[in-house]
Amino acid sequence: VKQAKQAGKPQVYEPREASAARRRFSIETELRRALDKDQLRLFYQPLIDLKTGKVSGFEALARWTHEDRGEISPNEFIPVAEESGLILQLGRWAMHKASQTLADWDSKIGQQLPLYVGVNLSAIQVARDDIAGMVSSALKSSGISGDRLTLELTESSIVQDPGRATRVFDALKALDATVAMDDFGTGYSSLAYLQRLPIDVLKIDRSFVSGMMVDPDSVAIVRAVLSLADALGMSTTAEGIETVELATTLAALGCSSGQGYYFAKPLEAEAALEYWASRNRG
Ligand code: C2E
Ligand code: MG
Ligand code: MG
Ligand code: MG
Numbered sequence: 001v002k003q004a005k006q007a008g009k010p011q012v013y014e015p016r017e018a019s020a021a022r023r024r025f026s027i028e029t030e031l032r033r034a035l036d037k038d039q040l041r042l043f044y045q046p047l048i049d050l051k052t053g054k055v056s057g058f059e060a061l062a063r064w065t066h067e068d069r070g071e072i073s074p075n076e077f078i079p080v081a082e083e084s085g086l087i088l089q090l091g092r093w094a095m096h097k098a099s100q101t102l103a104d105w106d107s108k109i110g111q112q113l114p115l116y117v118g119v120n121l122s123a124i125q126v127a128r129d130d131i132a133g134m135v136s137s138a139l140k141s142s143g144i145s146g147d148r149l150t151l152e153l154t155e156s157s158i159v160q161d162p163g164r165a166t167r168v169f170d171a172l173k174a175l176d177a178t179v180a181m182d183d184f185g186t187g188y189s190s191l192a193y194l195q196r197l198p199i200d201v202l203k204i205d206r207s208f209v210s211g212m213m214v215d216p217d218s219v220a221i222v223r224a225v226l227s228l229a230d231a232l233g234m235s236t237t238a239e240g241i242e243t244v245e246l247a248t249t250l251a252a253l254g255c256s257s258g259q260g261y262y263f264a265k266p267l268e269a270e271a272a273l274e275y276w277a278s279r280n281r282g
Contacts, residue, residue, distance in 0.1 A: 028084045030066065031077055035089050040064050042097045043266035046275055047118070047237060047259045050251040055276045057116035057150065059259060060098040061266045062090065082124045091125045092134055099142035099149065101269045106144075108273065115276065118150040118180065123157035127164065132171035139175065146176035152203065153179065155187025166197060173198045180237070185225060194232060202229045204255070206240030213245065226254050 034040055044058035064072045081087040098117045106112050125131060131151075139146055151172055158165040172179055180201035181194075185208060193199075204225050211218030222238070229236045238250045241260030250258055264275055 024080060027077060027080050031081060031086055034064060035086060042094060043268060044272035045259050045266040046264045047257050048263050050255055050258050054280045056257055057118060058272055059118040060094055062094055082122055087122045087124050088129050091122060095119050095134055095138045096141065099138040099144050102144050102148060103142040105273050116148045116150050118152050120152045123154060123160060126157035126168050127160055131168050132175065135172065135175055135177065150178040150180050152182040154182050155189035158189045158193050169197045185221065199234060201235050201237055203237045203239055209238045209240045209246060223253060
């Protein structure tokens with residue numbers, strides 16, 4: 001804006017900025033309303049065991065179809081939810097919904113399915129919510145056991161307050177849950193935390209995975225993460241597998257599991273269960 005003003009034509013830039021701010025503000029207002037009216041949905045993206053090709057779990061991902069604006073990406077509304085504090089409500093909703101979906105799948109099939117569900121936790125939740133209390137209440141109301149949950153945390157949840165993060169991670173382990181470090185390699189945390197915190201899974205960020213076919217540096221980074229995980233006794237999940245080549249390459253490099261459009265996009269609960277049934281049984 002400053003530069004534009006100096007150039008003598010502020011109108012060119014200011015309206016666009018003003019409308020971005022307006023959109024952000026109305027997204028916040030409308031997200032609050034959508035949460036209160038229970039209008040968000042949770043989709044489930046299959047996680048595939050790269051050795052066997054079977055579905056081992058699903059990542060729960062929030063979806064919001066706005067009445068007028070249509071589909072709004074989580075990359076837009078999650079940051080707004082974080083800035084406004086609505087992420088606490090959204091996070092509790094996602095945790096309960098995902099646990100209940102797993103319980104519903106079990107009862108539909110008539111057995112405890114060998115599946116886990118991954119739920120994303122924002123750094124804001126780690127900083128401000130009682131995560132362990134929220135998780136145990138979701139376990140209680142759905143009846144599923146803690147070992148069927150994977151909590152996906154990001155490096156930013158450690159950096160702010162490592163002491164608090166340690167207590168949260170330990171509390172999640174005490175509930176038998178699996179702890180995954182999401183978007184690994186994109187944050188600012190120290191490798192020392194990998195040693196200190198009870199982390200079970202490293203999720204390799206999509207930016208490295210999608211780079212693998214064109215960029216030798218991405219391959220080097222993925223290899224390094226895989227061998228680091230192996231040395232520390234952690235398993236690995238690669239995000240953003242879009243081609244069969246990536247799936248076979250990552251499997252050959254020893255990556256334990258993967259998700260991506262090559263296998264399936266995030267699906268509605270019912271379609272996700274059907275995907276599991278056709279892939280694991282038929
Ligand atoms: P994430 O946790 O890293 O989730 C993986 C994202 O990669 C998802 O985007 C998924 O749809 C996308 N993805 C998976 N495979 C592929 C692929 O092959 N190609 C491409 N292009 N994309 C792929 P999505 O659903 O748009 O979510 C974006 C981010 O929003 C998530 O990244 C997560 O950080 C956040 N998010 C979504 N739902 C929630 C939630 O319930 N709670 C919190 N705290 N964050 C959420
Ligand atoms: Mg995630
Ligand atoms: Mg991720
Ligand atoms: Mg990501």
